[in-house]
Amino acid sequence: MVIAVSKTQKAKTSRLSPEQLLAYRDQFKCNFKAVDNVFEDCMEEAVYRLSEQGISDYLEGASRVTMIGRGLEPILTYLEEMPQVAHDLGEETLNMVAEAVWALSRTANGKSIPAFVQTIGIASRRLGCKESLGQYISLVMQMMARTASSVYGWKQTSYPSPGAISMLEQMPYLLQQLSLIGLKNWIEYGITNYHNHPERQKDYFSLQSADARAVLQRERHGTLFMDHERQLNLYLQALWFEEEIPLLVPYSEAFDQLRKPHPYYDQLGFRIPDVYGDLNGVSGINRYRMVLAHMAGHRRWSHQLIADNYSPFQRMAVEHFEDCRIDYLIMKNYPGLESTIKALHPQPDEWACNPEEESCIRHRLTMISYAMLFPDHDYENSDVIDFAQRFYAAMADGQSTTNEMASLGLSFVARTRKQSDQYSSVHFKDTEVFYRDDNRHLWQFIEEGDEEEMWDKRVHKEEEEVQGLPPRHYPEWDYNSNNYRPDWVSLYESLHPSGQASKIDQLLSKHDALAKRLKRLLEMLKPQQFVRVRYQEEGSELDLDVAIRSLIDFKSGAQPDPRINMSHQHDGRNIAVMLLLDLSASLNEKAAGSNQTILELSQEAVALTAWAVEQLGDEFAIAGFCSNSRHEVRYQHIKGFSEHWDDNVKGRLAAMEAGYSTRMGAAMRHAAHYLEARKADKKLLLVLTDGEPADIDVTDDKLLIHDSHKAVQELDQKGIYSHCINLDPKADEYVQDIFGQQYTVIDKLERLPEKLPQLFMALTK
């Protein structure tokens, strides 16, 4: 495309003499015949844009790109793009790009050079300064270096980065959506998570996979709806709705390329984009507010018209006039919004559209719309002026009506109709008013279509009923990128299968002596029914200590303290406890120095604790968890807060089985969401585990440890105290990293049944 443009320019002004051109061609060492076709045009542009030094750098750079031997493609791109880039961002970029290409050709990633050079142009336009371009280049180079792999053997074999080319192909889009820092995070995420999975890596970098999109969404710049939902709700509540406010539903503009969605509203709520960037000096949040104001205005002042009576053009005109009425009323109510509307409403150039060649209908309507809103317009078209006057006249006596606007719109279309309106090429430039919705609420369709009869009415498929609880998704903390992986873990909650309740009773009777000792401890812990409240001026009893002190003060001439009474108050424990059991496969091992498995010991311990807590009357729940990769974390309900320590619960506990791995973070987050809903003063999450968090799809030992630590921190923020009871002799190596000081390691496993309830009581004393 650049070639075509420069060719036409050449016809007008030829700046280069043939000798000069020949001299330049000599400096440029390249034997491709095809280069000669464009060389002259490119040199002209270079001479026009670059300094003497720049030209020689340019030719030298082009020669280097030729030398790497990657064919014609990168050379042509370099020749065509670089003069503009060097002119915009500085001539240092010439060397920078040539060197990057050279360096790339020395690695296994040579194949991606054409794609890489291709992105330089768009990158320079989006990033806008040479430092950023430099950062961009090194970012891409790093990505390629880190994802390329090599196998050392008798001869070193290198494999190129699997995702690089896909990523470079997506680059124009990525750069449009992300800032440089966002791009860096997005790339970083791909590298860390799909480093040793070439196919997935490719999917990620070509934006095919779900999490590529999710991370992209998170890193997009602009005002995210999610971050401002409450503010927008408050805005509607305060300024527009005295009673019920509509639901705000965001949609994404990112992935609908074919047809760009518009804001709209229907019975279900207001649909608005999930992100708004700043536009014409109006901040994202104010754009949101404007969209909402416009829709709320429609809801307040518009009423429905029957669509079947109008042609599409007539409908369009009516919509424009009605939109203007709404905007006019908004400005009348909130004069401060006028500047926002003015900034967001396009002001089309009166002469921009040629009615001989294209359809001007949108252009005309946007002009009249602008003219109606802003009387200081400078349009000369007599129809525009006339209709703007008629609009002012209509609005002069108050709110006017949708019907009045409809008749204005119809006569405007009739007056200004042109043959060319039917053309397929429509003039679109400057005709989109971004804060307006698509006005579907304005129309009522009586017939579904123009057909006489409708044979096949749409049949609604019955939706399948969901079996069991749907999975819940939890994020996972990735310490490498210091960020959450959105919705990374799927957790399935189910009721634990039941077994023989009598088994637990047997276990308990085995620990009869222990139970007796515990009972004595429990008595001491039991809620004290009365607490003394001292220092009361009025109270139920005289507090002798204070009374005597007061009397002494009085006798010695000092001001006595009149608060010499005391009273009594009820006091109860108000604590909710969740016991989370690690049910991973390692529980099946025999405990050292005992002939019982860890699982059996845990059963006993949990049974005793549950019994003890039941005596105390605290809120208590038990759940088990195990995991089989991030796609399947199983969370098994054993005892709920509202259930009593009865045979159902005992049965579930008796049937406890161990298997799979330990993905602790997700289970803790899930347990926390139950605890969070309790209304207790103190909330405690006890995690009983026999080893460090691990899972089959995680190769990095540290990852799940850091994630669990993050989960502990999250719980802390929610006011939930977490405590770990660890049965692993080697626990000291990691347990502090997860739980800080909030852990107990039990060395003698056979004493677990005794320790656990005691620990519980100590913690809650």
Add this chain to the structure above:
Amino acid sequence: MSQVDINQYLIKEKPFYQIQAREVELYAAAYNNRLPVMVKGPTGCGKSRFVEYMAWKLGKPLITVACNEDMTASDLVGRYLLDANGTHWQDGPLTTAARLGAICYLDEIVEARQDTTVVIHPLTDHRRALPLDKKGELIKAHPDFQLVISYNPGYQSLMKDLKQSTKQRFVGFDFDYADAALETDILHQETGLDTAVAEKLVQIGIKARNLKGHGLDEGVSTRLLVYAATLIQDGVDAKDACRMALVRPITDDVDIRATLDHMIDAIFA
């Protein structure tokens, strides 16, 4: 015990009060029969101003007690104090009012603890007497004495409600923010602000009250609107005055603050 100068409690100048409905006649009727009165309503809507106005109109002294959590019954009734010769009895405000025949106004009564509020019971029924058990005296209330309490049913928690036995001793007046036209008039009369700006202030007030319950405990009160009007009258830029008087004091919530700020920009073009 009549060393207290009752004249200091008389209201000398006529307070500005915008009559909203028939509350003045109704209050006068209640006073004629010496019925205890309760005035309810959101903060800053003119409860205290109304009581003050009525005291002026009836020409009676007004003793105001601001109630708080640490207040005890002796703070109302009185207590023995020590002096060089031993002890002497000091009347509390309620006792003073009952002796001398003033209107005793207990502001924000629910802030006081429930055991404190009970001391008003004997004064508020047919007995019209106040027993001082510590002193061993029974005070017969002066014929002019009347008890008025105010409370704001909105923001107080469940714990802070009046007992039924207390509630059922009063006749009640419900106050609310005046409607837009009246409120504009109030701003204009209190501060001399011109009506066009006052209308906008009132509009902000009404819109902000829409947020009550969505993160705002109380809407923007008439009192705050008066503050804003005073600032504007003093030459402060209208938007600054509104932020300072209407937004900053009532919320620490970032989202609400942003919404209110935007609203001020939208209304004051």
